[in-house]
Amino acid sequence: TPSDLQSILKFTVDLARTSGRLILEGSEAIQAASESDVNEKKNSVDLVTEYDVRVEELVKKEIKAQYPAFKFIGEESYAAGSRPALTDEPTFCVDPIDGTTNFVHGFPFVCISLGLIYKRRPVLGVIYNPFLDQLYTGIKGQGSYLTSRSGSPRKLPLSSPKPWTSLSQGLLAVEWGSDRSEKTITSKSNAFGRLAGNPAQGVTGGKMAHSLRSVGSAALNFALVAQGGLDLYWEIGCWAWDVCAGIVIAEEAGGLVTGPHDAFEATVSSDEFGDVTEEILTGRKYLVVRAIAGT
Ligand code: IPD
Numbered sequence: 498t499p500s501d502l503q504s505i506l507k508f509t510v511d512l513a514r515t516s517g518r519l520i521l522e523g524s525e526a527i528q529a530a531s532e533s534d535v536n537e538k539k540n541s542v543d544l545v546t547e548y549d550v551r552v553e554e555l556v557k558k559e560i561k562a563q564y565p566a567f568k569f570i571g572e573e574s575y576a577a578g579s580r581p582a583l584t585d586e587p588t589f590c591v592d593p594i595d596g597t598t599n600f601v602h603g604f605p606f607v608c609i610s611l612g613l614i615y616k617r618r619p620v621l622g623v624i625y626n627p628f629l630d631q632l633y634t635g636i637k638g639q640g641s642y643l644t645s646r647s648g649s650p651r652k653l654p655l656s657s658p659k660p661w662t663s664l665s666q667g668l669l670a671v672e673w674g675s676d677r678s679e680k681t682i683t684s685k686s687n688a689f690g691r692l693a694g695n696p697a698q699g700v701t702g703g704k705m706a707h708s709l710r711s712v713g714s715a716a717l718n719f720a721l722v723a724q725g726g727l728d729l730y731w732e733i734g735c736w737a738w739d740v741c742a743g744i745v746i747a748e749e750a751g752g753l754v755t756g757p758h759d760a761f762e763a764t765v766s767s768d769e770f771g772d773v774t775e776e777i778l779t780g781r782k783y784l785v786v787r788a789i790a791g792t
Pocket of ligand 1: 572592594595596597598672673674675712713714715716732734735736739
């Protein structure tokens with residue numbers, strides 16, 4: 498019920514803030530360490546640290562204590578082989594540190610992303626960036642909010658979207674992701690070039706975007722579209738925990754999320770990046786996300 502979700506939100510916000518303190522502590526330790534304590538997952542750009550695992554363990558333990566019947570899907574548990582099937586039961590879907598590469602490098606766009614799925618749909622989201630002390634929250638049907646530096650919550654979007662029908666009025670987020678195969682890099686480079694207005698690709702003046710951004714955290718890209726700082730975020734290759742909280746926050750702010758919401762089951766080819774065209778942009782703040790269970 499709506500009041501159940503309010504009480505779960507309060508618990509989740511407290512958990513995000515507690516986790517944020519551990520993330521900040523981890524960042525200091527990593528920046529001060531003389532030797533790198535960073536591990537590689539599938540290749541040399543897919544990074545994981547001891548703190549990704551520690552934050553997830555903390556979150557998992559607190560959720561189990563408070564909501565023992567809830568299921569749990571987390572990035573690091575999944576990597577370690579705990580892969581519960583998605584059911585109709587309430588399920589927390591968590592990325593303990595989204596923007597791990599930023600975390601390792603000390604680039605302050607890092608967050609914890611805590612989403613709740615019920616009946617296979619994201620219904621509640623909390624995204625917290627402890628470096629900037631920015632907290633984004635959303636409940637399906639009850640709006641989404643930004644609380645900055647412990648001030649009062651402000652309803653999202655912060656300013657109403659101006660109607661726009663063309664990429665030429667947009668600030669767009671794209672990400673390179675960690676799949677650096679030739680096929681993916683070529684396809685993304687071509688698409689990014691088109692969006693940036695590469696004349697060699699036949700882009701004429703009015704069709705180029707104002708600019709492209711890469712924040713380095715899928716969840717914060719969602720949050721920034723919800724806030725109104727970005728007009729669109731496109732990515733292929735996200736996992737469920739990257740997008741679960743962001744879907745609620747962005748949709749509640751009037752954004753449109755496309756892509757499979759049951760991200761665990763779906764697969765989408767990287768060739769589809771070529772489909773990002775003006776035709777899918779009509780008059781609102783748009784957000785385009787492809788969520789897939791990567792390889
Ligand atoms: C990644 C980040 C990155 C995005 C990837 C995500 P992680 O999450 O959000 O910006 O491009 O798709 O997997 O590995 O930092 O938790």
